[in-house]
Amino acid sequence: MSTTDPQMPDQTPEPTPGQTPVGRSARGSAKKKPSWGYEILLVFPLIALLNAAASPLFSAALSDRLPAVLEFDEPTTITLAGVDLAVEGSSTLAIPVADLSSWAIGQFIAAKAIWTIGLLIVTWFASRAVSEVVRGRPFSDSVARGLAGVSWALVVTGIVYVIAQVPADNLVIRDLGLRDAAISNSVTLDMTYLWIGAVILSELLRRAVRRGREVQDELEGVI
Numbered sequence: 001m002s003t004t005d006p007q008m009p010d011q012t013p014e015p016t017p018g019q020t021p022v023g024r025s026a027r028g029s030a031k032k033k034p035s036w037g038y039e040i041l042l043v044f045p046l047i048a049l050l051n052a053a054a055s056p057l058f059s060a061a062l063s064d065r066l067p068a069v070l071e072f073d074e075p076t077t078i079t080l081a082g083v084d085l086a087v088e089g090s091s092t093l094a095i096p097v098a099d100l101s102s103w104a105i106g107q108f109i110a111a112k113a114i115w116t117i118g119l120l121i122v123t124w125f126a127s128r129a130v131s132e133v134v135r136g137r138p139f140s141d142s143v144a145r146g147l148a149g150v151s152w153a154l155v156v157t158g159i160v161y162v163i164a165q166v167p168a169d170n171l172v173i174r175d176l177g178l179r180d181a182a183i184s185n186s187v188t189l190d191m192t193y194l195w196i197g198a199v200i201l202s203e204l205l206r207r208a209v210r211r212g213r214e215v216q217d218e219l220e221g222v223i
Contacts (some may be wrong), residue, residue, distance in 0.1 A: 042147035049119050065094040068172045075206035111164035118157025126147030139212040147206035151199055158195045162187055
């Protein structure tokens with residue numbers, strides 16, 4: 001029977017400098033949680049955009065007035081709830097719901113709902129892309145798919161929103177008796193340029209990520 005000499009030193013090998021024990025590394029990686037702090041930055045622009053999109057819905061429900069944005073090409077005097085108003089340029093009119101037809105109200109609410117849903121979809125795709133970048137994978141396929149989703153969601157939302165909003169504004173103009181006035185709908189050139197710029201930017205970012213992935217694959221094993 002063999003016995004262990006208490007004077008013998010421990011034979012367990014010590015880790016070399018710069019080397020992390022395997023068990024400790026595995027436990028550390030298991031406990032490490034993915035960082036998602038930067039994703040919350042998407043909440044702030046989302047709140048501002050949702051406020052612009054959803055505030056007309058709350059206003060119509062709570063105050064019985066529909067805030068419609070119309071573009072007056074020249075000074076115009078209109079009457080709302082028995083009050084004469086002088087308006088010019090881009091103006092937000094708090095129109096009493098009683099002065100509008102059910103068709104105009106329904107069309108207006110549908111347009112704002114489309115905008116709100118589209119913004120939520122765009123934010124969801126953007127959060128997926130940001131999540132991958134924060135985890136240190138800026139050229140992964142998930143980032144490219146997320147940016148592609150952002151691009152397509154912007155395109156579809158913009159087109160469907162215009163199809164719904166322009167008739168809504170025309171119905172509001174008709175119900176206010178302003179057909180003969182020099183007036184345009186709320187889909188302005190500034191909004192159109194902003195939408196086109198957002199679509200182009202998201203597509204450029206997607207192509208940059210795809211190209212970065214190709215370069216990464218080409219250099220794999222070289223460096």
